[in-house]
Amino acid sequence: MKLTDSLLPGxxxxxxxxxxxxxxxxxxxxxxxxxxxxxxxxxxxxxxxPDQELEVxxxxxxxxxxxxxxxxxxxxEGVFYATGRIQDAxxxxxxxxxxxANSSVIDLLSRLYGRSAFPFQTLNxxxxxxxxxxxxxxxxxxxxxxxxxxxxxALEDISANAGPLHLVPxxxxxxxxxxAMTGRRGHGVAVESAQLPYQEVWDALIAAxxxxxxxxxxxxxxxxxxxxxxxxxxxxxxxxxxxxxSQVTHYFFDDCIYYTPAFSDEYLGRLQLRDLxxxxxxxxxxxxxxxxxxxxxxxxxxxxxxxxRKLMKWVKAS
Ligand SMILES: O=C(O)CCC(=O)C(=O)O
Ligand SMILES: [Fe+2]
Numbered sequence: 001m002k003l004t005d006s007l008l009p010g011x012x013x014x015x016x017x018x019x020x021x022x023x024x025x026x027x028x029x030x031x032x033x034x035x036x037x038x039x040x041x042x043x044x045x046x047x048x049x050p051d052q053e054l055e056v057x058x059x060x061x062x063x064x065x066x067x068x069x070x071x072x073x074x075x076x077e078g079v080f081y082a083t084g085r086i087q088d089a090x091x092x093x094x095x096x097x098x099x100x101a102n103s104s105v106i107d108l109l110s111r112l113y114g115r116s117a118f119p120f121q122t123l124n125x126x127x128x129x130x131x132x133x134x135x136x137x138x139x140x141x142x143x144x145x146x147x148x149x150x151x152x153x154a155l156e157d158i159s160a161n162a163g164p165l166h167l168v169p170x171x172x173x174x175x176x177x178x179x180a181m182t183g184r185r186g187h188g189v190a191v192e193s194a195q196l197p198y199q200e201v202w203d204a205l206i207a208a209x210x211x212x213x214x215x216x217x218x219x220x221x222x223x224x225x226x227x228x229x230x231x232x233x234x235x236x237x238x239x240x241x242x243x244x245x246s247q248v249t250h251y252f253f254d255d256c257i258y259y260t261p262a263f264s265d266e267y268l269g270r271l272q273l274r275d276l277x278x279x280x281x282x283x284x285x286x287x288x289x290x291x292x293x294x295x296x297x298x299x300x301x302x303x304x305x306x307x308x309r310k311l312m313k314w315v316k317a318s
Contacts, residue, residue, distance in 0.1 A: 010144035012113040012253070014039040015172070015227060027111060035225070036112055043172030043230035046216070049153055049223045050104040057095040058155045058220065061124070062245055064093060069126050086124045090279050096122050100249040101280040105151060109225070115147060115253035119279040128163020128244040129234035133202055133213070134195050137176055137228040140274065142256035143289065145176060148228040154218035155245035162244040163237030165224065166213040168206060172227040177201050178261055186263045187270035194262035202231060218246075252276065257287045257294055271296075 005025060008016055016022055019040045028036055038045035051057065068089075071081035080087040090097040100119040109117035121140075140148050158164045177198055179186040184197055191197065215235055216224050226232055237244070252258055263272035273296050276285040287294040 006114060009114065012115075012146050012227075014112050015146050026114075032108060032111065035108070039112060039225065039227060042169040043227040044167055044169070044232075045225050046218075047108075047223050047225065049099075049102070049221050051099065051102055053098075054221055057098060058245075061093065061095045061155065061247070064095075065089065065124055065126070084125060084127055084129065088122055089124050090119075090122045096124060096247065097279060099153060099247055105223075106251075106280070109149060109151075109251055110253075112225075113147060113149070113253050115255060117149075117251045117253050118285060119249045119251050120258075120274075120276045120285065121250040122279065123248040123250075125246045125248075126243055128237040128242075130163055130237055131233040132195075132199055133166070133168060133206060133231045133233040134199065135171075135176075135202070135229045135231055136226075136250065138198050138262045139194050139260060140250060140252070140258065141176075141228065141261045142252060142258055144256065146228045147253040147256045149251050150226045150232075151223050151249045151251065152216075152226070153223040153247045153249075154220050155247060156220050156243065158216075158218045158244055158246070159239075159242065160215070160217055161237070161239040162242035163234050164218065164244070165216045165246075166233060166235040167216065167224075167226065168211050168231040169214050171205075171211070171231040172229050174205060174229070174231075176229050179265055180267055185265055186261070187265045187268070187272065189263065191262070194260065197262070206231070249279070252285070254285075255288045255291060257289055258285070259287075 006013070006022055008018060013019065013022055013026055014036050023033065023036055026036070035045040035047060065086060068081060068086060069084065072083070074080050077091045079089055079091050090100050100122050106117050136148065136150055142148055152165055182197055182201060218224070257271065258274040258276055260272040260274065264270060273287055277283060278285055
């Protein structure tokens with residue numbers, strides 16, 4: 001579907017209030033329609049990862065990354081090693097990159113969202129993260145909002161005791177929480193974790209709504225797409241001896257402003273802009289609004305300068 005076919009091109013197709021009408025005009029197969037319906041209804045959808053070489057890639061990734069989980073800090077290529085996670089291994093691992101840049105996944109996401117998708121970040125895990133339920137939209141968001149998603153891929157069969165991914169179905173329809181709503185300033189403020197100021201709100205929302213989580217006991221090669229504001233996290237790891245190999249790729253979509261809401265005050269025009277490249281070809285992805293490139297004024301510090309400093313501080317503190 002072309003952008004101009006939609007009455008609301010500034011809303012992802014799968015999150016559109018006009019979804020039922022607009023999905024009919026989208027160029028989707030029966031299977032893809034099921035994925036679109038699941039994303040619209042639940043905020044996530046499970047797919048079989050479309051890669052003939054996946055088995056061998058997984059084998060190579062696990063072999064190469066195993067010793068690297070002992071590292072900490074930022075490599076000169078820009079790979080960031082922290083306890084239990086490797087961020088942006090695509091920069092020096094061809095198989096991590098091939099998974100992130102899989103063209104069938106990019107095409108699928110582009111049709112589901114109504115704009116061209118591009119991967120901008122990878123995360124590799126060897127064990128469960130036990131991360132509290134959170135939305136990614138406080139870390140990475142877009143203007144217009146919701147043009148971001150994650151694809152989580154199981155690099156082994158994941159048992160209930162290994163701390164599988166869990167999610168709150170339907171929570172993508174809850175309001176996007178921003179700094180204005182929580183009554184705090186974000187721009188230029190130093191916090192240890194972008195998630196911290198919001199965690200209390202999410203926990204309270206989950207308790208107030210009385211919702212339960214759904215757990216993804218994935219088979220190797222299964223992947224889960226989640227919407228920008230879906231609450232998700234790592235469930236408790238019951239057996240500490242178990243691994244939980246997985247790769248997450250985060251995607252944005254073309255012609256958006258890409259920024260970090262946790263460190264922004266949107267209504268004052270103070271955005272912590274991101275300075276992105278596509279994982280596919282390393283091409284710069286300029287911040288863009290209705291086709292116009294947006295250059296940051298002096299008050300908007302691009303993420304790359306500030307972020308490295310924050311990351312290094314965080315590594316030292318942890
Ligand atoms: O794998 C997990 O447990 C959660 C990962 C996650 O939250 C993310 O990559 O955004
Ligand atoms: Fe996340």
